Amino acid sequence: MSGVLVVVEHRSGALARTSLESLAAGQSLAKQLSTDCSAVILGEGVAPLASDLSGKQLAKVYAAEHPLLQQYTADGYTTSLQQLVAKLAPAYVLFLHTYQVRDFAPALATRFGQVLISDVTAIQEGPTFVRQLFQGKLNADYRPAAQPTQAPCFVSIQAGAFRADSLEPAATPAPIEAITIDLAPNQIRTTPSPLFRESARTVDLTIAPVIVSVGRGIREQDNIPLVQALADAFGAELAASQPICDAGWVPMERLVGSSGHTVSPKLYLAVGISGAIQHLVGMKDSKTVIAINKDENAPIFEVADYGVAADLFEIVPALTNAILEAKGNTVES
Ligand code: FAD
Numbered sequence: 001m002s003g004v005l006v007v008v009e010h011r012s013g014a015l016a017r018t019s020l021e022s023l024a025a026g027q028s029l030a031k032q033l034s035t036d037c038s039a040v041i042l043g044e045g046v047a048p049l050a051s052d053l054s055g056k057q058l059a060k061v062y063a064a065e066h067p068l069l070q071q072y073t074a075d076g077y078t079t080s081l082q083q084l085v086a087k088l089a090p091a092y093v094l095f096l097h098t099y100q101v102r103d104f105a106p107a108l109a110t111r112f113g114q115v116l117i118s119d120v121t122a123i124q125e126g127p128t129f130v131r132q133l134f135q136g137k138l139n140a141d142y143r144p145a146a147q148p149t150q151a152p153c154f155v156s157i158q159a160g161a162f163r164a165d166s167l168e169p170a171a172t173p174a175p176i177e178a179i180t181i182d183l184a185p186n187q188i189r190t191t192p193s194p195l196f197r198e199s200a201r202t203v204d205l206t207i208a209p210v211i212v213s214v215g216r217g218i219r220e221q222d223n224i225p226l227v228q229a230l231a232d233a234f235g236a237e238l239a240a241s242q243p244i245c246d247a248g249w250v251p252m253e254r255l256v257g258s259s260g261h262t263v264s265p266k267l268y269l270a271v272g273i274s275g276a277i278q279h280l281v282g283m284k285d286s287k288t289v290i291a292i293n294k295d296e297n298a299p300i301f302e303v304a305d306y307g308v309a310a311d312l313f314e315i316v317p318a319l320t321n322a323i324l325e326a327k328g329n330t331v332e333s
Helices: 019-033 047-053 074-088 099-111 221-234 242-246 277-283 312-326
Strands: 004-008 037-043 061-065 092-096 116-124 128-133 138-142 153-157 176-180 210-214 237-240 267-271 288-292 306-308
Touching (some): 019 037, 019 092, 210 221, 221 267, 237 242
Parallel strands (some): 037 061, 210 237, 210 267, 267 288
Antiparallel strands (some): 128 138
């Protein structure tokens, strides 16, 4: 067994942007092991997507097509990948830790007598896979059994842990190989429903140069305009942590973190946000982070370039006024 195989996701005819992060992780692991990295894409009519992938630095792109893979099912993916992994015998199989992967990858690993090392945040020398326990309070190091073994090591990578823009392009396009999957209707025990369609987005946080993000420190919905005013003064987009979006105070499409968007603006201003790991993974790649939090030990200060350990209800209006003043605009009283 050798090499790294990355399972790439797609949706509505396009590669999932976050899957490119798992490819970046695959390239990095392959480099560390002085081995090669390949990618596999499953579905029906995925040839154009395979050809997109061949533009990345990969040993090979496998396109596994079958009419029964036209829509995702856990059984379809598990059975197809079982055949593929048995045939290709990679030493490592990587995925991005998406809802889809959570659905089928543990079953796939089990079919090889393995566990899934899930939601990995870093790959260190060894390789050692780092994942977090107790909501980020502890880091655990996982070292798989020394290679070669009889079964591959299955690993899912946390969104935001690797940067898609670090993905190396191919000097010459990677060869594409079509793989025949042996799949029968009676092997699929579920009937997929039509895909959930998200309502049209009004904002794309991933391209916003400045983001002002609000957390539970804001206390109540009536105080949100205070932070909105700061965002407006900056010409920034408003974003929020999960409790704020869960409460409906800020729309869900503005959520930053592992359940929301991964952003990397020039400036991220975190207001009353503690800095839980699920939030940090969504914004840690921002160029400059400013945090306002009254608790000087809040974890957000560990990733902040500038920190204001103070009451946001004093700082935010003063900052808004200072910005408006600097712009020559009327200052709120
Ligand atoms: P809190 O943790 O309650 O922090 C509020 C902060 O405000 C505190 O640090 C406090 O000191 C400060 N504060 C209070 N009053 C003031 C004041 N007057 N002035 C200044 N500071 C003040 N969270 C996300 O954000 N995004 C995600 O995508 C996400 N996904 C998750 C996925 C899973 C599977 C799980 C289990 C959790 C997820 N979470 C996510 C939730 C996450 O664990 C935290 O609970 C959440 O980020 C906390 O939000 P917060 O920082 O706004 O609130």
